[in-house]
Amino acid sequence: MNLETATARLTGPVPQQAPAPDAEPRLPADFLLGAATAAYQIEGAVDTDGRGPSIWDTYSRTPGMVVDGHTGDVACDHYHRYAEDVALMADLGLSAYRFSVSWPRVQPDGRGRANARGLDFYRRLVDELLANGIEPWLTLYHWDLPQPLEDAGGWPARDTAHRFADYAALVHEALGDRVRNIITLNEPWCSAFLGYGSGAHAPGRRDPVAAVRAVHHLLLGHGFAVQAIRAARPDTRVGITLNLYPVTAYSDSKGDADAARRIDGLANRLFLDPVLRGAYPADVLGDLAPVTDFGHVRDGDLAVIAARMDHLGVNYYTRYVVAGPDSDQPASAQWRAPSAWPGSEHVRFLDRGLPRTAMDWEIDAPGLVEVLTRVAGEYPTPPIYITENGAAFPDEPAADGQVRDPDRVAYLRAHLLACQEAIARGVPVRGYFVWSLLDNFEWARGYSQRFGIIYVDYPTQRRIPKSSARWYADLIRSTSAPTSSRGE
Ligand code: FCB
Numbered sequence: 001m002n003l004e005t006a007t008a009r010l011t012g013p014v015p016q017q018a019p020a021p022d023a024e025p026r027l028p029a030d031f032l033l034g035a036a037t038a039a040y041q042i043e044g045a046v047d048t049d050g051r052g053p054s055i056w057d058t059y060s061r062t063p064g065m066v067v068d069g070h071t072g073d074v075a076c077d078h079y080h081r082y083a084e085d086v087a088l089m090a091d092l093g094l095s096a097y098r099f100s101v102s103w104p105r106v107q108p109d110g111r112g113r114a115n116a117r118g119l120d121f122y123r124r125l126v127d128e129l130l131a132n133g134i135e136p137w138l139t140l141y142h143w144d145l146p147q148p149l150e151d152a153g154g155w156p157a158r159d160t161a162h163r164f165a166d167y168a169a170l171v172h173e174a175l176g177d178r179v180r181n182i183i184t185l186n187e188p189w190c191s192a193f194l195g196y197g198s199g200a201h202a203p204g205r206r207d208p209v210a211a212v213r214a215v216h217h218l219l220l221g222h223g224f225a226v227q228a229i230r231a232a233r234p235d236t237r238v239g240i241t242l243n244l245y246p247v248t249a250y251s252d253s254k255g256d257a258d259a260a261r262r263i264d265g266l267a268n269r270l271f272l273d274p275v276l277r278g279a280y281p282a283d284v285l286g287d288l289a290p291v292t293d294f295g296h297v298r299d300g301d302l303a304v305i306a307a308r309m310d311h312l313g314v315n316y317y318t319r320y321v322v323a324g325p326d327s328d329q330p331a332s333a334q335w336r337a338p339s340a341w342p343g344s345e346h347v348r349f350l351d352r353g354l355p356r357t358a359m360d361w362e363i364d365a366p367g368l369v370e371v372l373t374r375v376a377g378e379y380p381t382p383p384i385y386i387t388e389n390g391a392a393f394p395d396e397p398a399a400d401g402q403v404r405d406p407d408r409v410a411y412l413r414a415h416l417l418a419c420q421e422a423i424a425r426g427v428p429v430r431g432y433f434v435w436s437l438l439d440n441f442e443w444a445r446g447y448s449q450r451f452g453i454i455y456v457d458y459p460t461q462r463r464i465p466k467s468s469a470r471w472y473a474d475l476i477r478s479t480s481a482p483t484s485s486r487g488e
Contacts, residue, residue, distance in 0.1 A: 025416035025475065028423070032135070032431025033476045034096030035089065035453065036388050038142035038186065040072045041440040043102065045079035049117035052108025054144035055154075055195075056443075059202030070446030076438050077461050079121060086128045088454060088463060089437065092473040095480070096135040098387055098433045099125070100142035100186065101171055110146030111163055114170045122171075126178050137387075137433070138179045139241065140168050140225065142186040143201070143443075150203050155214035156196060158296070165224035169232065176233050183313050183387065184225045187243040188218040188271060198340040200444055208291045208342035216296055219274055223304035230307075241313030241387045242271050246370040247320045250350050255324025262287050262344040263322050276379040278306030287343045313387035314375070315435070316415070317359075319367040321350045357411070358392040358449055359442075365414035372422035372429060383430045389415050390435035392442065392449040395466060403455040403466040412468060416475070434472065438463065 027033075040056045060071040078085055089097055103110065105118030122138075129136045141164065149160055168184065185191070194201035197211035205211075222240050229238050245267050249260035265284035273281045279302060285294060325346050341347060354362040368389070375381055391411040397403050412434060422429050439452035447458060453469040456462075 023417065024478070025413065025420050027416065027420055027479050029480055029482075030430075031419075031479060032096045032385065033472070033479060034094050034098060034135070034137065034431065034433045035092075035437035035472075036098035036137075036433040036435050037078070037437050037440065038100045038139070039102035039105075040075070040142070040144045041436075041442070042076040042078040042438055044072065044074040044077045046073050048079060049105070049121065050108055050115045051102065051118060052104040052110075053147040054102070054104045055147055055150045055202035056144050058147055058150075059204050062204070065202075065204060066444050067446040067448050070441065070448075072441045074458075075441045076456050076458075078438070081461065082121075082125050083128055084463070085438070086125070086132055086134065088465065089129075089134055090132040092453075092465070092469055093476040093480075094134055095476065096137050096431065096433065097129055097437070098137040098139060098183070100139035100144075102144050103141065103167055104144060104146040106170060107146060107167055110149035110152075111166065114174065119171070119174045122175060123178075126175055130178060135181070136179045137181045137183065137385075138171070138175065139183040139186050139387075140164075140171060141184065141191075141221075143191055143195075145203070154196070154203060154205075154210075155191060155217050156207075156210040157213075158217055158220070161217045161221035161224055164221035165228050168225035169228040172229050172232055172236065176229070176236055180235075180237055181311070182229060182236055182238045183241050184222040184238065185218055186241045186313075186387075187315060188215060188222070188240075189243055189267060191218055193266075193340045193342075197342055200340070206339065208339075211342060212288055212292050212294075213296050215270060216294075216301070219271070219305045220301055222275070223301075223307045226307040226309065227304065237310035239309040239311035239313055239382065239385075240275060241315055242268075242275075243315040243317070243388075244268050244272075244371045244375065245316075245318065245320050246364075246367040246374070247322060250321055250323040250327055253324070253326060253328070255326035256322070257324075259322040259324040259327075259344070259347040263320055263341065263347055266341055266344060267320070272375065272379055274302055274305045275309070276306070276312075276381065278302045289343075291342045309382050311383050311385055311430075312375070312381055313385050314371065315388035316368045316371055316386060317389065318361040319364040319370075321352055323348045323350055358394055359445070361391075363391070363411060363414075365411075365418045368415055368418035369421045369425070372419075372427045373425055376422075376427040381428070383428045385431040385433070386415075386419060386429065387433050388435035389432065390451050390453075392451045395439075395450050395455055397455065397457075397464060401464070403464050405466045405468045408453070408466065408468040409471045412472065 192214035247264040249256040442449035
Protein backbone atom coordinates (compact mmCIF):
# COMPACT_ATOMS: atom_id res chain seq x y z
CA MET A 1 0.00 0.00 0.00
CA ASN A 2 1.12 3.51 -0.75
CA LEU A 3 1.80 5.07 2.62
CA GLU A 4 0.47 8.50 1.68
CA THR A 5 -2.87 7.06 0.64
CA ALA A 6 -2.98 5.08 3.85
CA THR A 7 -2.27 8.12 5.95
CA ALA A 8 -4.89 10.17 4.12
CA ARG A 9 -7.46 7.46 4.75
CA LEU A 10 -6.51 7.23 8.41
CA THR A 11 -6.90 10.92 9.10
CA GLY A 12 -10.44 11.53 7.89
CA PRO A 13 -13.03 12.93 10.30
CA VAL A 14 -13.55 10.77 13.37
CA PRO A 15 -16.75 8.83 12.67
CA GLN A 16 -19.60 9.40 15.04
CA GLN A 17 -22.35 7.03 15.97
CA ALA A 18 -24.47 5.80 13.10
CA PRO A 19 -28.26 5.90 13.54
CA ALA A 20 -29.64 2.63 14.85
CA PRO A 21 -30.70 0.64 11.80
CA ASP A 22 -34.16 -0.83 11.83
CA ALA A 23 -34.19 -2.60 8.46
CA GLU A 24 -33.53 -6.33 8.43
CA PRO A 25 -30.42 -7.42 6.52
CA ARG A 26 -30.96 -8.80 3.03
CA LEU A 27 -28.14 -11.13 2.17
CA PRO A 28 -27.55 -13.42 -0.81
CA ALA A 29 -29.37 -16.76 -0.52
CA ASP A 30 -26.05 -18.64 -0.48
CA PHE A 31 -24.53 -16.39 2.22
CA LEU A 32 -23.27 -18.65 5.00
CA LEU A 33 -24.81 -17.82 8.40
CA GLY A 34 -23.23 -19.66 11.28
CA ALA A 35 -21.90 -19.38 14.80
CA ALA A 36 -18.43 -19.77 16.30
CA THR A 37 -16.82 -21.13 19.45
CA ALA A 38 -13.34 -22.21 20.56
CA ALA A 39 -12.19 -25.37 22.30
CA TYR A 40 -10.85 -24.02 25.60
CA GLN A 41 -13.78 -21.65 25.95
CA ILE A 42 -16.49 -24.32 25.87
CA GLU A 43 -15.23 -27.90 26.08
CA GLY A 44 -14.19 -28.37 29.72
CA ALA A 45 -13.02 -31.99 30.28
CA VAL A 46 -9.44 -30.81 30.54
CA ASP A 47 -8.15 -34.11 31.95
CA THR A 48 -10.30 -36.42 29.87
CA ASP A 49 -9.27 -39.02 27.28
CA GLY A 50 -5.58 -38.26 27.46
CA ARG A 51 -5.68 -34.50 26.91
CA GLY A 52 -2.45 -32.79 27.97
CA PRO A 53 -2.12 -29.38 29.64
CA SER A 54 -2.28 -26.19 27.61
CA ILE A 55 -0.94 -22.73 28.35
CA TRP A 56 -4.48 -21.68 29.26
CA ASP A 57 -4.72 -24.36 31.96
CA THR A 58 -1.50 -23.06 33.47
CA TYR A 59 -2.39 -19.40 33.08
CA SER A 60 -5.93 -19.65 34.41
CA ARG A 61 -4.68 -21.56 37.46
CA THR A 62 -2.14 -18.86 38.23
CA PRO A 63 -3.68 -16.59 40.87
CA GLY A 64 -4.55 -13.13 39.62
CA MET A 65 -4.52 -13.89 35.90
CA VAL A 66 -8.23 -14.53 35.26
CA VAL A 67 -11.17 -12.70 36.85
CA ASP A 68 -12.31 -14.48 40.02
CA GLY A 69 -9.87 -17.33 39.41
CA HIS A 70 -12.11 -18.85 36.73
CA THR A 71 -10.70 -21.66 34.59
CA GLY A 72 -11.86 -23.66 31.58
CA ASP A 73 -11.92 -26.88 33.63
CA VAL A 74 -15.66 -27.34 33.10
CA ALA A 75 -16.68 -24.38 30.90
CA CYS A 76 -19.87 -25.37 29.02
CA ASP A 77 -19.07 -29.08 29.34
CA HIS A 78 -19.44 -29.20 25.58
CA TYR A 79 -17.10 -32.21 25.44
CA HIS A 80 -19.92 -34.26 26.94
CA ARG A 81 -22.87 -32.23 25.67
CA TYR A 82 -21.85 -31.72 22.05
CA ALA A 83 -24.84 -33.67 20.68
CA GLU A 84 -27.27 -31.45 22.58
CA ASP A 85 -25.39 -28.39 21.34
CA VAL A 86 -25.51 -29.55 17.73
CA ALA A 87 -29.25 -30.13 18.15
CA LEU A 88 -29.60 -26.51 19.28
CA MET A 89 -27.66 -25.38 16.21
CA ALA A 90 -29.95 -27.44 14.02
CA ASP A 91 -33.00 -25.85 15.67
CA LEU A 92 -31.64 -22.45 14.74
CA GLY A 93 -31.01 -23.59 11.18
CA LEU A 94 -27.31 -22.68 11.24
CA SER A 95 -25.67 -23.42 7.92
CA ALA A 96 -22.18 -23.63 9.41
CA TYR A 97 -20.41 -24.01 12.73
CA ARG A 98 -16.89 -22.77 13.41
CA PHE A 99 -15.14 -24.60 16.25
CA SER A 100 -11.52 -25.15 17.16
CA VAL A 101 -9.56 -28.30 17.82
CA SER A 102 -7.64 -28.47 21.07
CA TRP A 103 -4.02 -29.18 20.15
CA PRO A 104 -3.28 -30.79 23.57
CA ARG A 105 -6.12 -33.26 23.02
CA VAL A 106 -4.55 -34.37 19.76
CA GLN A 107 -0.89 -34.20 20.87
CA PRO A 108 -0.69 -34.05 24.66
CA ASP A 109 3.02 -33.21 24.47
CA GLY A 110 2.69 -31.00 21.41
CA ARG A 111 4.63 -33.47 19.30
CA GLY A 112 4.65 -37.08 18.18
CA ARG A 113 1.84 -39.52 17.47
CA ALA A 114 -1.79 -38.50 17.65
CA ASN A 115 -3.88 -39.33 20.70
CA ALA A 116 -6.67 -41.29 19.03
CA ARG A 117 -9.19 -40.60 21.82
CA GLY A 118 -8.70 -36.87 21.39
CA LEU A 119 -9.25 -37.04 17.64
CA ASP A 120 -12.28 -39.27 18.17
CA PHE A 121 -14.10 -36.46 19.93
CA TYR A 122 -13.77 -34.27 16.86
CA ARG A 123 -14.81 -37.15 14.60
CA ARG A 124 -17.99 -37.53 16.63
CA LEU A 125 -18.62 -33.79 16.59
CA VAL A 126 -18.08 -33.48 12.84
CA ASP A 127 -20.28 -36.50 12.11
CA GLU A 128 -23.03 -35.00 14.24
CA LEU A 129 -22.77 -31.69 12.40
CA LEU A 130 -22.86 -33.34 8.98
CA ALA A 131 -25.81 -35.50 9.98
CA ASN A 132 -27.65 -32.27 10.79
CA GLY A 133 -26.69 -30.53 7.56
CA ILE A 134 -24.30 -28.09 9.27
CA GLU A 135 -21.01 -27.35 7.53
CA PRO A 136 -18.03 -27.76 9.89
CA TRP A 137 -15.44 -24.94 9.82
CA LEU A 138 -12.43 -26.13 11.75
CA THR A 139 -9.89 -23.79 13.36
CA LEU A 140 -6.63 -25.53 14.16
CA TYR A 141 -5.29 -23.06 16.70
CA HIS A 142 -7.44 -20.92 18.94
CA TRP A 143 -4.79 -20.13 21.55
CA ASP A 144 -4.41 -23.38 23.51
CA LEU A 145 -0.74 -24.21 22.93
CA PRO A 146 0.36 -27.47 24.59
CA GLN A 147 2.26 -26.47 27.74
CA PRO A 148 5.31 -28.64 26.88
CA LEU A 149 5.78 -26.54 23.72
CA GLU A 150 5.67 -23.34 25.74
CA ASP A 151 8.24 -24.88 28.09
CA ALA A 152 10.41 -25.48 25.02
CA GLY A 153 10.21 -21.80 24.02
CA GLY A 154 6.64 -21.31 22.76
CA TRP A 155 5.83 -19.25 19.68
CA PRO A 156 8.96 -17.11 19.97
CA ALA A 157 10.86 -20.31 19.08
CA ARG A 158 11.01 -21.29 15.42
CA ASP A 159 10.55 -24.98 16.16
CA THR A 160 6.94 -24.31 17.24
CA ALA A 161 6.07 -23.45 13.62
CA HIS A 162 7.23 -26.91 12.55
CA ARG A 163 5.36 -28.56 15.41
CA PHE A 164 2.21 -26.72 14.34
CA ALA A 165 2.53 -28.00 10.77
CA ASP A 166 2.85 -31.59 12.05
CA TYR A 167 -0.22 -31.14 14.22
CA ALA A 168 -2.15 -29.61 11.30
CA ALA A 169 -1.26 -32.62 9.15
CA LEU A 170 -2.48 -35.06 11.84
CA VAL A 171 -5.82 -33.31 12.24
CA HIS A 172 -6.28 -33.03 8.51
CA GLU A 173 -5.40 -36.68 7.99
CA ALA A 174 -8.11 -37.66 10.48
CA LEU A 175 -10.83 -35.22 9.41
CA GLY A 176 -9.93 -33.94 5.96
CA ASP A 177 -12.37 -36.33 4.29
CA ARG A 178 -15.26 -34.64 6.13
CA VAL A 179 -14.13 -31.09 6.80
CA ARG A 180 -13.83 -28.93 3.71
CA ASN A 181 -12.89 -25.62 5.35
CA ILE A 182 -9.94 -25.17 7.66
CA ILE A 183 -8.67 -22.04 9.39
CA THR A 184 -5.08 -22.33 10.54
CA LEU A 185 -4.77 -19.64 13.23
CA ASN A 186 -7.23 -17.50 15.10
CA GLU A 187 -6.05 -13.92 15.62
CA PRO A 188 -2.26 -14.27 15.70
CA TRP A 189 -2.11 -10.64 16.90
CA CYS A 190 -3.62 -11.77 20.22
CA SER A 191 -1.42 -14.85 20.54
CA ALA A 192 1.70 -12.76 19.99
CA PHE A 193 1.01 -9.37 21.56
CA LEU A 194 -1.31 -10.35 24.42
CA GLY A 195 0.40 -13.68 25.07
CA TYR A 196 4.03 -12.54 24.92
CA GLY A 197 3.85 -8.72 24.94
CA SER A 198 1.39 -7.40 27.51
CA GLY A 199 0.94 -10.72 29.31
CA ALA A 200 -2.84 -10.22 29.39
CA HIS A 201 -3.29 -13.69 27.87
CA ALA A 202 -1.52 -17.02 28.28
CA PRO A 203 1.33 -17.68 28.59
CA GLY A 204 1.54 -14.26 30.25
CA ARG A 205 5.02 -13.25 29.15
CA ARG A 206 5.91 -9.55 28.94
CA ASP A 207 8.71 -9.37 26.45
CA PRO A 208 8.33 -7.27 23.29
CA VAL A 209 11.14 -9.09 21.48
CA ALA A 210 9.44 -12.43 22.14
CA ALA A 211 6.13 -10.97 20.93
CA VAL A 212 7.55 -9.90 17.57
CA ARG A 213 9.32 -13.24 17.12
CA ALA A 214 6.02 -14.94 17.97
CA VAL A 215 4.27 -13.02 15.18
CA HIS A 216 6.73 -14.43 12.66
CA HIS A 217 6.63 -18.00 13.88
CA LEU A 218 2.85 -18.01 14.07
CA LEU A 219 2.68 -16.81 10.47
CA LEU A 220 5.36 -19.29 9.43
CA GLY A 221 3.42 -22.07 11.13
CA HIS A 222 0.36 -20.95 9.19
CA GLY A 223 2.32 -21.14 5.92
CA PHE A 224 3.77 -24.58 6.68
CA ALA A 225 0.30 -25.83 7.65
CA VAL A 226 -1.22 -24.55 4.41
CA GLN A 227 1.51 -26.38 2.49
CA ALA A 228 0.99 -29.62 4.42
CA ILE A 229 -2.79 -29.53 4.01
CA ARG A 230 -2.61 -28.72 0.27
CA ALA A 231 -0.07 -31.46 -0.32
CA ALA A 232 -2.39 -34.00 1.32
CA ARG A 233 -5.64 -32.84 -0.29
CA PRO A 234 -5.64 -30.01 -2.81
CA ASP A 235 -9.40 -29.63 -2.50
CA THR A 236 -9.38 -28.63 1.18
CA ARG A 237 -10.09 -24.92 1.47
CA VAL A 238 -7.72 -23.26 3.88
CA GLY A 239 -7.18 -19.77 5.24
CA ILE A 240 -6.30 -17.71 8.32
CA THR A 241 -8.44 -15.57 10.65
CA LEU A 242 -7.20 -12.09 11.52
CA ASN A 243 -8.70 -9.58 13.95
CA LEU A 244 -8.85 -6.35 11.97
CA TYR A 245 -9.73 -2.81 13.02
CA PRO A 246 -10.26 0.48 11.28
CA VAL A 247 -7.74 2.82 12.85
CA THR A 248 -8.62 6.50 12.79
CA ALA A 249 -6.47 9.42 13.89
CA TYR A 250 -8.17 11.69 16.39
CA SER A 251 -7.18 14.79 14.41
CA ASP A 252 -5.13 15.53 11.35
CA SER A 253 -2.19 16.68 13.45
CA LYS A 254 1.08 15.03 12.46
CA GLY A 255 1.36 13.23 15.78
CA ASP A 256 -2.13 11.76 15.57
CA ALA A 257 -1.63 10.70 11.96
CA ASP A 258 1.60 8.98 12.93
CA ALA A 259 -0.13 7.24 15.86
CA ALA A 260 -2.78 5.92 13.46
CA ARG A 261 -0.16 4.75 10.96
CA ARG A 262 1.69 2.91 13.74
CA ILE A 263 -1.33 1.16 15.24
CA ASP A 264 -2.74 0.29 11.82
CA GLY A 265 0.70 -1.14 11.06
CA LEU A 266 0.89 -3.34 14.17
CA ALA A 267 -2.77 -4.38 14.27
CA ASN A 268 -3.53 -4.89 10.58
CA ARG A 269 -0.68 -4.55 8.10
CA LEU A 270 1.87 -6.59 10.08
CA PHE A 271 -0.39 -9.58 9.34
CA LEU A 272 -2.15 -8.69 6.07
CA ASP A 273 1.04 -7.74 4.20
CA PRO A 274 3.05 -10.93 4.77
CA VAL A 275 0.07 -13.22 4.29
CA LEU A 276 -1.37 -11.56 1.19
CA ARG A 277 1.72 -9.88 -0.30
CA GLY A 278 4.69 -11.82 1.04
CA ALA A 279 6.44 -8.89 2.72
CA TYR A 280 6.48 -7.16 6.08
CA PRO A 281 5.50 -3.47 5.83
CA ALA A 282 8.67 -1.37 5.75
CA ASP A 283 7.33 1.36 8.04
CA VAL A 284 6.41 -1.20 10.72
CA LEU A 285 9.89 -2.74 10.52
CA GLY A 286 11.14 0.80 11.11
CA ASP A 287 8.83 1.37 14.08
CA LEU A 288 9.99 -1.92 15.58
CA ALA A 289 13.69 -1.33 14.92
CA PRO A 290 14.33 -0.31 18.55
CA VAL A 291 12.79 -3.64 19.60
CA THR A 292 14.28 -6.09 17.08
CA ASP A 293 16.16 -6.21 13.80
CA PHE A 294 14.00 -9.11 12.54
CA GLY A 295 17.13 -11.25 12.38
CA HIS A 296 14.85 -14.23 13.12
CA VAL A 297 13.38 -14.05 9.59
CA ARG A 298 15.10 -16.48 7.24
CA ASP A 299 15.33 -16.45 3.44
CA GLY A 300 12.27 -18.08 1.96
CA ASP A 301 10.05 -17.62 5.06
CA LEU A 302 7.90 -14.94 3.49
CA ALA A 303 7.19 -17.06 0.44
CA VAL A 304 5.97 -19.80 2.79
CA ILE A 305 3.82 -17.33 4.74
CA ALA A 306 2.25 -16.00 1.54
CA ALA A 307 1.02 -19.43 0.43
CA ARG A 308 -2.20 -18.99 -1.54
CA MET A 309 -5.31 -19.09 0.64
CA ASP A 310 -8.86 -20.07 -0.26
CA HIS A 311 -10.47 -17.73 2.22
CA LEU A 312 -9.62 -14.93 4.61
CA GLY A 313 -11.36 -14.88 7.98
CA VAL A 314 -12.01 -11.47 9.50
CA ASN A 315 -12.94 -11.04 13.14
CA TYR A 316 -14.43 -7.64 13.82
CA TYR A 317 -15.38 -6.03 17.11
CA THR A 318 -14.55 -2.32 17.20
CA ARG A 319 -12.58 0.64 15.87
CA TYR A 320 -9.48 2.26 17.30
CA VAL A 321 -9.32 6.05 17.44
CA VAL A 322 -5.82 7.04 18.41
CA ALA A 323 -3.77 10.08 19.27
CA GLY A 324 -0.10 10.91 19.57
CA PRO A 325 1.49 12.53 22.60
CA ASP A 326 1.01 16.00 21.11
CA SER A 327 -2.76 15.62 20.68
CA ASP A 328 -4.98 18.57 21.64
CA GLN A 329 -7.53 16.34 23.33
CA PRO A 330 -5.86 14.72 26.33
CA ALA A 331 -8.87 15.23 28.63
CA SER A 332 -10.95 12.42 27.21
CA ALA A 333 -7.96 10.26 26.40
CA GLN A 334 -7.63 6.90 27.99
CA TRP A 335 -4.77 4.45 27.90
CA ARG A 336 -5.68 0.94 26.87
CA ALA A 337 -3.21 -1.97 27.12
CA PRO A 338 -0.31 0.21 25.99
CA SER A 339 2.22 -2.57 26.47
CA ALA A 340 0.54 -4.59 23.70
CA TRP A 341 2.00 -2.18 21.12
CA PRO A 342 5.78 -2.56 21.16
CA GLY A 343 7.60 0.55 20.01
CA SER A 344 4.36 2.57 20.08
CA GLU A 345 3.72 2.74 23.82
CA HIS A 346 3.17 6.49 23.58
CA VAL A 347 -0.04 6.13 21.54
CA ARG A 348 -3.31 6.90 23.33
CA PHE A 349 -6.55 5.11 22.55
CA LEU A 350 -9.44 7.51 22.73
CA ASP A 351 -12.86 7.08 24.14
CA ARG A 352 -15.51 8.57 21.85
CA GLY A 353 -18.33 8.10 24.31
CA LEU A 354 -20.25 5.75 22.02
CA PRO A 355 -22.44 2.98 23.39
CA ARG A 356 -20.26 0.11 24.55
CA THR A 357 -20.65 -3.58 25.12
CA ALA A 358 -19.96 -5.16 28.52
CA MET A 359 -16.35 -5.67 27.35
CA ASP A 360 -16.14 -1.87 27.16
CA TRP A 361 -15.67 -2.02 23.40
CA GLU A 362 -17.34 0.81 21.48
CA ILE A 363 -20.00 -0.33 19.05
CA ASP A 364 -19.14 0.77 15.54
CA ALA A 365 -20.85 -1.20 12.77
CA PRO A 366 -19.78 1.18 9.96
CA GLY A 367 -16.22 0.24 10.91
CA LEU A 368 -16.90 -3.23 9.55
CA VAL A 369 -17.73 -1.80 6.11
CA GLU A 370 -14.50 0.18 6.32
CA VAL A 371 -12.38 -2.83 7.23
CA LEU A 372 -13.88 -4.93 4.46
CA THR A 373 -13.63 -2.32 1.71
CA ARG A 374 -10.09 -1.52 2.79
CA VAL A 375 -8.90 -5.13 2.69
CA ALA A 376 -10.59 -5.84 -0.63
CA GLY A 377 -9.42 -2.52 -2.10
CA GLU A 378 -5.79 -2.72 -1.06
CA TYR A 379 -4.97 -6.43 -1.09
CA PRO A 380 -5.41 -9.38 -3.44
CA THR A 381 -7.99 -11.07 -1.23
CA PRO A 382 -9.62 -14.45 -1.52
CA PRO A 383 -13.32 -14.71 -0.52
CA ILE A 384 -13.84 -13.20 2.94
CA TYR A 385 -15.78 -14.70 5.82
CA ILE A 386 -16.57 -12.82 9.00
CA THR A 387 -15.40 -15.59 11.31
CA GLU A 388 -16.37 -13.68 14.48
CA ASN A 389 -18.55 -10.75 15.38
CA GLY A 390 -20.73 -10.31 18.41
CA ALA A 391 -21.21 -8.59 21.72
CA ALA A 392 -21.20 -9.28 25.45
CA PHE A 393 -24.05 -7.94 27.55
CA PRO A 394 -25.05 -8.77 31.14
CA ASP A 395 -27.90 -11.13 30.18
CA GLU A 396 -29.97 -12.87 32.82
CA PRO A 397 -33.17 -14.89 32.57
CA ALA A 398 -36.35 -12.97 33.43
CA ALA A 399 -38.94 -14.30 35.89
CA ASP A 400 -40.57 -16.21 33.02
CA GLY A 401 -37.28 -17.94 32.25
CA GLN A 402 -36.73 -16.12 28.94
CA VAL A 403 -33.50 -14.28 28.17
CA ARG A 404 -34.24 -11.09 26.26
CA ASP A 405 -31.22 -9.41 24.69
CA PRO A 406 -32.43 -6.59 22.44
CA ASP A 407 -29.01 -4.91 22.54
CA ARG A 408 -27.43 -7.97 21.00
CA VAL A 409 -30.14 -8.18 18.33
CA ALA A 410 -29.45 -4.53 17.44
CA TYR A 411 -25.70 -5.22 17.38
CA LEU A 412 -25.98 -8.25 15.12
CA ARG A 413 -28.49 -6.56 12.83
CA ALA A 414 -26.25 -3.50 12.41
CA HIS A 415 -23.19 -5.61 11.62
CA LEU A 416 -25.05 -7.84 9.17
CA LEU A 417 -26.33 -4.70 7.46
CA ALA A 418 -22.67 -3.67 7.27
CA CYS A 419 -21.94 -6.97 5.48
CA GLN A 420 -24.80 -6.23 3.09
CA GLU A 421 -23.31 -2.80 2.42
CA ALA A 422 -19.84 -4.25 1.83
CA ILE A 423 -21.27 -6.76 -0.63
CA ALA A 424 -23.07 -3.93 -2.44
CA ARG A 425 -19.69 -2.20 -2.72
CA GLY A 426 -18.22 -5.27 -4.40
CA VAL A 427 -16.40 -6.88 -1.46
CA PRO A 428 -16.46 -10.70 -1.74
CA VAL A 429 -17.96 -11.37 1.71
CA ARG A 430 -19.42 -14.86 1.65
CA GLY A 431 -20.42 -15.64 5.20
CA TYR A 432 -20.73 -14.60 8.83
CA PHE A 433 -20.28 -16.46 12.12
CA VAL A 434 -21.75 -14.96 15.28
CA TRP A 435 -19.44 -14.92 18.25
CA SER A 436 -20.67 -16.88 20.02
CA LEU A 437 -23.02 -19.82 19.95
CA LEU A 438 -22.87 -20.18 23.74
CA ASP A 439 -21.94 -18.02 26.69
CA ASN A 440 -18.44 -19.22 27.52
CA PHE A 441 -15.05 -18.71 29.19
CA GLU A 442 -14.02 -15.30 27.95
CA TRP A 443 -10.25 -15.70 28.51
CA ALA A 444 -8.89 -13.29 31.15
CA ARG A 445 -12.45 -12.12 31.86
CA GLY A 446 -13.56 -15.62 32.84
CA TYR A 447 -17.31 -16.23 32.84
CA SER A 448 -18.11 -12.57 33.57
CA GLN A 449 -18.78 -11.84 29.89
CA ARG A 450 -21.74 -13.42 28.11
CA PHE A 451 -21.29 -13.41 24.33
CA GLY A 452 -23.68 -16.25 23.49
CA ILE A 453 -26.88 -16.20 21.50
CA ILE A 454 -27.60 -19.13 23.81
CA TYR A 455 -27.50 -18.50 27.55
CA VAL A 456 -25.62 -21.01 29.68
CA ASP A 457 -26.64 -21.45 33.30
CA TYR A 458 -23.24 -22.68 34.50
CA PRO A 459 -24.31 -24.42 37.73
CA THR A 460 -26.84 -26.62 35.88
CA GLN A 461 -25.37 -26.38 32.36
CA ARG A 462 -28.86 -25.60 31.12
CA ARG A 463 -28.95 -23.85 27.74
CA ILE A 464 -31.57 -21.18 27.01
CA PRO A 465 -31.69 -19.67 23.51
CA LYS A 466 -31.83 -15.88 23.93
CA SER A 467 -34.11 -13.71 21.83
CA SER A 468 -31.09 -12.99 19.59
CA ALA A 469 -30.98 -16.70 18.74
CA ARG A 470 -34.62 -16.56 17.64
CA TRP A 471 -33.95 -13.41 15.63
CA TYR A 472 -30.93 -15.06 13.97
CA ALA A 473 -32.93 -18.19 13.17
CA ASP A 474 -35.58 -16.03 11.45
CA LEU A 475 -32.90 -14.22 9.48
CA ILE A 476 -31.36 -17.52 8.36
CA ARG A 477 -34.76 -18.79 7.29
CA SER A 478 -35.63 -15.69 5.28
CA THR A 479 -32.15 -15.48 3.74
CA SER A 480 -32.14 -19.01 2.43
CA ALA A 481 -35.80 -18.93 1.36
CA PRO A 482 -36.49 -19.02 -2.39
CA THR A 483 -36.47 -15.46 -3.79
CA SER A 484 -40.20 -15.55 -4.54
CA SER A 485 -40.98 -15.77 -0.84
CA ARG A 486 -38.49 -13.00 -0.04
CA GLY A 487 -40.69 -10.50 -1.84
CA GLU A 488 -38.31 -9.93 -4.76
C1 FCB B 1 -11.83 -12.79 20.05
C2 FCB B 1 -11.51 -14.25 20.30
C3 FCB B 1 -12.69 -15.04 20.81
C4 FCB B 1 -13.51 -14.25 21.80
C5 FCB B 1 -13.87 -12.91 21.25
C6 FCB B 1 -14.72 -12.08 22.15
O1 FCB B 1 -10.66 -12.03 20.12
O2 FCB B 1 -11.05 -14.84 19.12
O3 FCB B 1 -12.20 -16.25 21.35
O4 FCB B 1 -12.82 -14.16 22.99
O5 FCB B 1 -12.70 -12.20 20.96
